[in-house]
Amino acid sequence: MTDKQHTDLSTYVRTLADMLGLKDAVVEISRDEPEREDCAANVRGVPGRKFWSVSFGPRFWEMTADDKRETIVHELLHCHMDPALDHVRTDLYENRIVGHQQYVLIYDAMLRTFEVGIDGIAHAIACHFPLPEWGEDGTK
Ligand SMILES: [Zn+2]
Numbered sequence: 316m317t318d319k320q321h322t323d324l325s326t327y328v329r330t331l332a333d334m335l336g337l338k339d340a341v342v343e344i345s346r347d348e349p350e351r352e353d354c355a356a357n358v359r360g361v362p363g364r365k366f367w368s369v370s371f372g373p374r375f376w377e378m379t380a381d382d383k384r385e386t387i388v389h390e391l392l393h394c395h396m397d398p399a400l401d402h403v404r405t406d407l408y409e410n411r412i413v414g415h416q417q418y419v420l421i422y423d424a425m426l427r428t429f430e431v432g433i434d435g436i437a438h439a440i441a442c443h444f445p446l447p448e449w450g451e452d453g454t455k
Pocket residue numbers: 389390393430433
């Protein structure tokens with residue numbers, strides 16, 4: 316990611332984050348690529364804090380402007396849902412309310428459910444957000 320892409324992306328993500336009710340959250344753009352190669356983007360949060368870091372892979376830069384917008388809306392919606400996963404890990408597993416097997420089962424089921432729900436919501440609402448102003452190759 317070039318410095319210009321990082322700046323453009325940071326500005327754009329901040330705009331969408333504000334529009335999605337995340338004005339009080341820090342959303343940084345990571346220069347690291349997502350852990351999984353098949354992911355266009357990935358978001359990671361800090362448990363108990365309104366701080367998220369979004370990573371973008373090479374696939375993201377090959378997407379259309381519409382798909383880039385929907386991908387970013389998708390990642391930002393995760394910021395609203397991730398605290399529920401933290402609840403399962405911290406309150407249920409680390410406090411030994413459930414064992415490891417139950418924890419993995421609950422966590423994975425919630426993760427899959429969130430992915431499907433977030434995909435649907437992002438697809439439905441992305442058209443209400445501005446498109447990125449940079450071109451397919453990251454230039455204006
Ligand atoms: Zn997702």
